[in-house]
Amino acid sequence: MLLLECLLNLLTFPRVPDNGPGWRSNVNREGLAMISLPATRTALVLIDLQKGITGLPLAPTPGTAIVKRSKELAARFRAAGAPVILVNVAFAPDFADAVHATVDRSFSPPGGFAPDWAELVDGLAEPTDLRVTKRQWGAFYGTDLDLQLRRRDITTIVLGGIATNLGVESTARAAHEHGYNVVLAADVMSTFTEEMQRFACEEIFPRLGRVTTSDAIALDA
Template identity: 40%
Template sequence: MLTLDPKAALVVVDLQALTVGNAVAVPLGQLRERVAELLAGFREAGGVIAFAISTGTPPGRSAAGAGGRVWPDALLELDEGLAVGSDEIQVSRAALSAFAGTDLDEQLRAEGVTQLVLAGLATTFGIESTARAAYDLGYNVTVVADAVSDPRPAAHEHSLANVFPALAEVASSAEVLDALRAT
């Protein structure tokens, strides 16, 4: 049974116009539904919520080429139905991890957060990078298996089965919501 720390934060990663087409492993409709349920549960419980938005790539060289890329403003918009509340956190970065180049860690620590619940896109990019960084920073991490998605189903399953268990708990949205109600 999943247990949530008294101060757990829901972190929604890259669920924005740029990335919604990458929701293949968990179809976009299901992903939206699970994230909406998690947001409602955390809001009802008065929990901490953070949104991380990708604005581009870092300047390093990759198979896609050298130098950083900057996404057009239209691609930075949160997915339909999502909005950042006045007391919620939003960070923007040109990196894979939601922590890279942002003050997310400082904002979460100021709220007393000790655990992160991760949802969004993409399992093998923003979610995995954020989970690794959070673990390295000393947070307890939970990845919500039915509230993360990836353009490559096999890679998504590999991360859930082989990567996340080494640095996080893997749970369903129903398990997270049950644990949230019990906290």
């Protein structure tokens, strides 16, 4: 119910104008944004669907459901010939490449990091997928994500993953700043509380791109 309420509330929220060739949208009978995107200019970017993160207590959707929906969406992108980019976060054994800024609340998984915590979940990756490893929340800084997208003439990215208001939001903000069209598949992302999910979907994402669900995304040949 939270996801549906979040998306329905967006209907009354001011949206940024459509922009870019092939960027078309209308509204289906459920009131969710229907978006048609050119497969040759669109990439799916999935954030941190890895063993040490998907098993954490998440809300409003458990990690198993997010992984299932992500696999289904990725299969549609591959079938359409659109790139699938799988992003994980990982660090050196001594964490020398991690962010060491002083913060009020640091985060580490309960019990520490398991040896396989940075590995993507089983069955997610295919040989044709692109892989990006980051060292912080966002997927652009310090990686070749922007290069990989631009070399393929990608102008729109569809985002999903964990956590909605951390890795996904950080990547969405950077994508917006880099000039990409951003589509946020709200049913293919989750975080740690329902309020975090609601705030990101209702207050932040509409200012960065288009918010919809995975089944409302169509890829044109």
